[in-house]
Amino acid sequence: MTSDMIWAPLFQRLKTTTGADDRDLEALAALPFTLRTFRENQAVLRDGEQPSECCLIADGFCFRSKTIVDGRRQILSIHIPGDLPNLQNLHFPTVDHDLIALSDCTLAFIAHKALNDLISQRSGVGDMFWRDTLVDAAVSREWIVNVGQRSTHNRLAHLIVELRERLRLIGRVIDNTFEIPLTQEQFGEAMGVTSVHTNRILRELRIDGVLELQRGTVRILNEHKLQELAQFDGRYLQMSPSS
Amino acid sequence: MTSDMIWAPLFQRLKTTTGADDRDLEALAALPFTLRTFRENQAVLRDGEQPSECCLIADGFCFRSKTIVDGRRQILSIHIPGDLPNLQNLHFPTVDHDLIALSDCTLAFIAHKALNDLISQRSGVGDMFWRDTLVDAAVSREWIVNVGQRSTHNRLAHLIVELRERLRLIGRVIDNTFEIPLTQEQFGEAMGVTSVHTNRILRELRIDGVLELQRGTVRILNEHKLQELAQFDGRYLQMSPSS
DNA sequence: CGTTGGGTTGATCGGTATCAAATAGCGTGG
DNA sequence: CCACGCTATTTGATACCGATCAACCCAACG
Structure with a gap:
């Protein structure tokens, strides 16, 4: 995996969502990092840890989750290549949730010190990261709507469309088909329902010819019906510069 | 209302949650602002607007919400004096939700230009604001857990405890009693349930001697039972510097 | 092969929505 | 001060969505 491949999805996203300055990106790409691989289901960060690095998803997928006392687990966000899932630890030392590998994945770890030095030299980098956390927050708010109302x-349609839009931005959608290695149980944990119920919803969507899900591959069969279900307004993803 | 009273709750929060530098706060307090009052239920910002100012809640309460096509509404966050509910517009021009006055309230509007100038002069101010948006995001994630699992x-107990902790920080809790002018319908909209059901939960909590809610006044009757229900872990609020 | 994890289906139960109606509280104007 | 109207709260009856429990299927894999 070349350095280029590692930075490309992040840069793609930063350019599209925030109109990044090329010099800032060059400076970013010059930062030292350490690659580490994780296996499916392995914890990248656990609730309570105090990491000294931020991580960039170079390949594979992760999710944030919180587990409550009775053992129920809520998936809080799904992270794809190019995401920086723990930027918040630049400011707050302790993580307040788990970050878990959804698939085997490769993460680039960048030391807080290196990031902070760069940010103090180039305020544009700090701004980009701040914007990144703002989009992250906007996604969380949309998820509140999803599970709440x-x-x-x-709910499932909306989640699927959100994932597709984000994956499309990094070139991972082909013929309205994309890979997202969530099990039905995990889809359920993201939506606040059980895996049994998720299974039934998926069956209905399949029967209605809306979409298919097979072993982590989503295929959209009827875009119109999907849109009708999802009622997706993607502005919260901030996918055009200065939107 | 003196300038002191307007800034005090924000400074209280910034000092407690992020260990703010006094010079940064002084510089903030020197910013020009315009006071505007809103009536209960009046929109401060509407989905799609492009404000040129950020607002600080000087007195009263607001909430963010999104309304979906079928008319159902989800409350996304509740804002109390000292909150900056639309800091995100410093970076993204368009608001993607509504901001509505929960009670009659007074807001201080500060021009983006003035804020950006200050941030570029004093990077510590930008950092404080970034941290503020990170806490905002952490609260949103906790709300996902609340409605999802x-x-x-x-859910109601957790929401009550969160509000109490935040209000306590700005000195608004006395004898385990505090004002939060949410109707039962609005509690429901924050939790993803109907007002009828909210009413029944409240009745049970009242009968069990946990808490009382009367016209916007919450009185905690049994702290132990409340904690047991809420299972509240307040780390996400970042209420101690460098936690 | 056997094992295992995900997926699928069925039966039943409980929690919440929905619909409806009565009550209570509050602000306004007579 | 009272009458009125509006809104919030409260309660009841019923329907339905989704959880739960249980079983079985299936494909991947050691």
């Missing part, structure tokens, strides 16, 4: 069919 | 009793 939408019917489970709409 | 907790039983409605636990």
Whole structure:
């Protein structure tokens, strides 16, 4: 894996969502990092840890989650290549949730010190990161709406469309088909329903010809029906510079 | 309302959660602002607007919300004096949700230009604001857990405790009693349940001697039972410097 | 092969929405 | 001061969504 491949998805995203300055990106790409690989289901960060580095997803997928006392688990966000899932630890030492590898994945770890030095030299880098955390927050708010108000069919459709839009930005959607290695149980944990119920919703969507999900591959069969269910307004993803 | 009263709750929060530098706070307090008052239920910002100012809640309460196509509304966050509910517009021009006055309230509007100038002069101010948005994001994640996984009793208890902790920080809790002018319907919209169901949960909590809610006044009757229900872990609020 | 983890289906139960109606509290104007 | 109207709260009856429990299927893999 070349350094180029590691930075490309992040740069793609930063350029599209925030109109990044090329010099800032060059400076970023010059930062030293350490690659580490994780296996499916392995914890990258655990609730309570105090990491001294931020990580960039170079390849594979991760998710944030919180587990409550009775053992129920909520997935808080899904992270794809190019995401920086723990930028918040630049400011707050302790992570307040788990970060877990959804698939085997490769993460680039960048020392807080190196990042902070760069940010103090180039304020544009800090601004980009701040914007990144703002989009992250906007996604979380949309997820509150998803689990709080939408019917489970709409909920699943919305989640699928969000993932597709984000994956499309990094070139991971081909023929309305994309890989997202979530099990039905994990889809359920992201939506606040059980895996059994997720299974039934998926069956209905399949029967209605909306979409198919097979071993982590989502295939959209009827874009119109999907949109109707998802009622997706992607502005919160900030996918055009200065939107 | 003196300038002191307007800034005090924000400074209280910034000092407690992020260990703010006094010079940064002085510089902040020197910023020009315009006071505007809003009536209960009046929109401060509407989805799609492009404000040129950020607002600070000087007095009263607001909430963020999103309304989906079928008319259902989700409350995304509740804002109390000292909160900066639209800092995100410093970076992204368009608001992607509504900001509505929960009670009659007074807001101080500070021009983006003035804020950006100050941030570029004093990077510590930018850092404080970034941290503020990070806490905001952490609260949103906790709300995802709340609506996604907790039983409605636990959900209400958790929401109550979160509000109490935040209000306590700005000196608004006396004898385990505090004002938060949410109707039962609005509690429901924050939790993803109907007002009828909220009413029934409240009745049970009242009968069990946990808490009382009357016209916007919450009185905690049994702290132990409340804690047991809420299972509240307040780390996400970052209420001690360098936690 | 046997084992295992995910997926699928069925039966039943409980929690919440929904619909409806009565009650209580509050602000306004007569 | 009272009458009125509006809104919030409260309660009841019923329907339905989704959880739970249980079983079985299936493909991947050691």
